[in-house]
Amino acid sequence: LYSDQGRLKEAEAIYQRALEGYEKALGSDHTSTLNIVHNLGNLYKIQGRLKEAETMYQRALSGYSAALGSSHPRCLLVIEKIASLQPAQGSLSL
Template sequence: MLFDHVHNIAAVFDNQGKYDEAMQWYERALTGFEKALGKDHPSTLNTVHNIAAVFDNQGKYDEAMQWYERALAGFEKALGKDHPSTLNTVHNIAAVFDNQGKYDEAMQWYERALAGREKALGKDHPSTLNTVHNIAAVFDNQGKYDEAMQWYERALAGREKALGKDHPSTLAIAECLRPFKNN
């Protein structure tokens, strides 16, 4: 479909940090998807989600939250509460709160994402482990270092099992643990 290509062009600009261009292409894709497939079609909702991510990347959290909430409502309706696309949006809502320093809200949303991802994808799936890692970071940011270390260790063990000891994602988590090991 033509609008898949339009969406992909937007994603390229998004990945380059060219947010104005990305937004123009995402809006074009959104208009096309809504007209051709409807407001609650997964392709439409993916575009809504990505528009939210552009706002999130720009630090425009109120706008990001509005778009994430729209995506979440649509994904829950179209795909269910435990579908990976729904859970990605739940995870990203948590990240918006995390980026704002709203740790209690972030933790509530990360816990929802974690429970769903463990159920839908398993404990050692990379998406599940991303949520585990982000929960560790919330504890770390709050100065709750014992809890942070437990969650970082869980993320590290899962990454080693799933990806190997030398994978860049594994090494990134090992780096997060280094300050705890040096004390």
């Protein structure tokens, strides 16, 4: 909601707090935790923080691949997000 309203700093703080809670409760490799990581990547992309977005997307992709398999639709979506950073950032690695 905050992100949709343009309140990006508030959204980031909430995502960070949620990420800490999910990591503590479920672990850093749980798919629910990875969903928060993915959402943080989206937020960073919106903010133009492309290196941070890439870091979050790579973390999500690694975790999703391990948990769900590399051909899972969630992994493919994250790969698409990483590729979308390329025109603005230059060469990226998958």
